[in-house]
Amino acid sequence: MGAIPRDIAGCPFHADRAALAADRDARKTMIVTGASRGIGHAIVRLFAEAGWRIITCSRRPFDAVRCPWESGPENHVVINLADRANLPAAVAELKVRLGGRPLHALINNAGISPKADTGERLTSLDTPIETWMEVFHVNFLAPILLARGLFDELAAARGSVINVTSIVGSRVHPFAGTAYATSKAALAALTREMAADFARHGVRVNAIAPGEIRTDILSPGTEERLQPLIPMGRIGEPEEVARVAYFLCSDAASYVTGQELAINGGQTL
Structure with a gap:
C-alpha cells in the first residue's frame, strides 16, 4: 500500500476513517449464534459494552429494535x-465479515427445544425422527462445524470457544424434551473432546450449563414448580450467564479449558 498523499492525510475526514479502521482492527471480535433474544442477547450486550466487535447469527434478519447495538x-x-x-456457505460469509482478522471468541448459544402440539415435552417414545435430526443439527453438529470452519481465525487469536449446554444434559427434566436433553449431553462430551484437540493450537473450549434462566425458552409453570428446589430461591437472569461467558473469554480464564460450568443457583447440589 502506497503512502497517503499529503492533501488527503491532512483531511479530517480521512483521519476519522483511519482512526475508525485502526480501532476496528484493535478490537477483539466474537461470533455469537442465537443472539436475538435470551442468553445470546445478554451476551452480546455485555461484550458490546466492553468494546468487542460482535458478529451475530440467527435464522431471522437483524432486528434493530430488539438488538440496538453498534453496526x-x-x-x-x-x-x-x-x-x-x-x-459451508454460512462459514464462508462469516469469514468475509471477519475480513482476515482473528476471531477471539465463538459462542455457540443457539438451541431449539421442540414441544408436542399440546405443549408437553417430547419423550423418547414419541419424538419424531425429523425432530431428532433437526435438534441435533442445531444443538450439536452446528457448534463443531462452525468451530472447524473458523479454526484458523480462532487459532490466530488464541481464542475461546464456548458451547452453551444445559442443566438438562445431566438429568431428566419435567419440561425439556428427550432430543433437547440428549443433544446437550452430547455437546458437553463434545466440549471435552474439542478442548483436548484444540489446546495445542492455543484455543480454549469450555461449556456453560445454565439452569432455570428467565428467557423465552422457559416453559410455563417452570418458576412455580422448580424455584422451590433451587437453594438460592430464585430463577436466574440472562445477564448472570453472560458474565460467566465473559469470564471464560477473558485472560482471567487463560488456564481454563474443557470445563462445563453450571449456572443454576445450586439446583444440582
Whole structure:
C-alpha cells in the first residue's frame, strides 16, 4: 500500500476513517449464534459494552429494535443451523465479515427445544425422527462445524470457544424434551473432546450449563414448580450467564479449558 498523499492525510475526514479502521482492527471480535433474544442477547450486550466487535447469527434478519447495538446490520449473518448443507456457505460469509482478522471468541448459544402440539415435552417414545435430526443439527453438529470452519481465525487469536449446554444434559427434566436433553449431553462430551484437540493450537473450549434462566425458552409453570428446589430461591437472569461467558473469554480464564460450568443457583447440589 502506497503512502497517503499529503492533501488527503491532512483531511479530517480521512483521519476519522483511519482512526475508525485502526480501532476496528484493535478490537477483539466474537461470533455469537442465537443472539436475538435470551442468553445470546445478554451476551452480546455485555461484550458490546466492553468494546468487542460482535458478529451475530440467527435464522431471522437483524432486528434493530430488539438488538440496538453498534453496526448490527453490517455484522449480522442469517444462518439456518438446521440446514447442514448450507453451513459451508454460512462459514464462508462469516469469514468475509471477519475480513482476515482473528476471531477471539465463538459462542455457540443457539438451541431449539421442540414441544408436542399440546405443549408437553417430547419423550423418547414419541419424538419424531425429523425432530431428532433437526435438534441435533442445531444443538450439536452446528457448534463443531462452525468451530472447524473458523479454526484458523480462532487459532490466530488464541481464542475461546464456548458451547452453551444445559442443566438438562445431566438429568431428566419435567419440561425439556428427550432430543433437547440428549443433544446437550452430547455437546458437553463434545466440549471435552474439542478442548483436548484444540489446546495445542492455543484455543480454549469450555461449556456453560445454565439452569432455570428467565428467557423465552422457559416453559410455563417452570418458576412455580422448580424455584422451590433451587437453594438460592430464585430463577436466574440472562445477564448472570453472560458474565460467566465473559469470564471464560477473558485472560482471567487463560488456564481454563474443557470445563462445563453450571449456572443454576445450586439446583444440582
